[in-house]
Amino acid sequence: MTGKRPLVAVLTGAGISTDSGIPDYRGPQGLWQRDPSAQETVTIGPYLASGEVRRRAWLMRREAGAVGARPNAGHRALAELEHAGVPVRVLTQNVDGLHQAAGLPARKVVELHGTATEVQCVRCRTTGPMAGALERVAAGEDDPACEQCGGVLRPRTVMFGEALDERVLQQADTIAKNCQVFLAVGSSLQVHPAALLPRIALERGARLIVVNGEPTPYDEAAHEVVRTPISQALPELVARLVDGDLSEA
Numbered sequence: 001m002t003g004k005r006p007l008v009a010v011l012t013g014a015g016i017s018t019d020s021g022i023p024d025y026r027g028p029q030g031l032w033q034r035d036p037s038a039q040e041t042v043t044i045g046p047y048l049a050s051g052e053v054r055r056r057a058w059l060m061r062r063e064a065g066a067v068g069a070r071p072n073a074g075h076r077a078l079a080e081l082e083h084a085g086v087p088v089r090v091l092t093q094n095v096d097g098l099h100q101a102a103g104l105p106a107r108k109v110v111e112l113h114g115t116a117t118e119v120q121c122v123r124c125r126t127t128g129p130m131a132g133a134l135e136r137v138a139a140g141e142d143d144p145a146c147e148q149c150g151g152v153l154r155p156r157t158v159m160f161g162e163a164l165d166e167r168v169l170q171q172a173d174t175i176a177k178n179c180q181v182f183l184a185v186g187s188s189l190q191v192h193p194a195a196l197l198p199r200i201a202l203e204r205g206a207r208l209i210v211v212n213g214e215p216t217p218y219d220e221a222a223h224e225v226v227r228t229p230i231s232q233a234l235p236e237l238v239a240r241l242v243d244g245d246l247s248e249a
C-alpha cells in the first residue's frame, strides 16, 4: 500500500437522472427517437434554419424546466465521495447539471454532451444562463435572441448533427486511462464515447463496476454488475469506496 487513494472514474448516463424526473430522451425508447418533430428541435440543421422549430424547442425547454429537477440520492452519493477525500472524476452523458447541483465542483465533471443549463449565441458566442432565457420565454418572447447581437440562442449541448468536443473527449480518455476504479452508471454503454471508455479503463487494469437496470455489452468483462436501482446502489458503493474496499482489481 502506498497510501495514495485510487482515482475513481464514474461514467453516468440517463439512468442516474430518471429518479430526478428527467426522462431518457436520447435512448432507444426516448422521445427523440420516437417523435421526428421532437428530434428536429435537438438537431442543429433544422434548429438554425427554422424559427418555427426554435419556437417549439423553447416551449419544450420551458415545460421540461417547469419540472424543477433536483439531484437525487445517486448524485448526492457521488458528491459525498468527493467530500470524503476520494479522488473522483465524473464523465457524464447528461446535460442536466445535477452532479454540480449535488455539490461536485465543476472541474470534477466532464460533460460529454455539453450542458443544457447555459445558452450560447451562435453568432458572437456570448453565453448566459438557460434560466434567464427561459424567463424571457415566460415573459412572452417565443424565440429569444442574443441580447448583444441579435443572433440565435442555442443550448450549450451537443445537438444531433454535431461532433463531440475533441478537448472533452481527450479529457475523458485521459481519466479512463488513469483511474483505478471505473463505475459505469445508468448508461447502456452502446453509444460513442460511452461504449469505448470502459474498455480503455479495463485495458489499463482498472476495476470495472457496471450499475444499470438493463444488460450492457460490458457485463461479462465487469468485475461486478449491480442491478439494484441506482439511487440505492450508489450510496452503498460509495460507502465501500470510502472504506477503501474496492481498490483491488
Ligand code: ZN
Binding pocket: 121, 122, 123, 124, 125, 126, 146, 147, 148, 149, 150, 151
Ligand atoms: Zn450574439
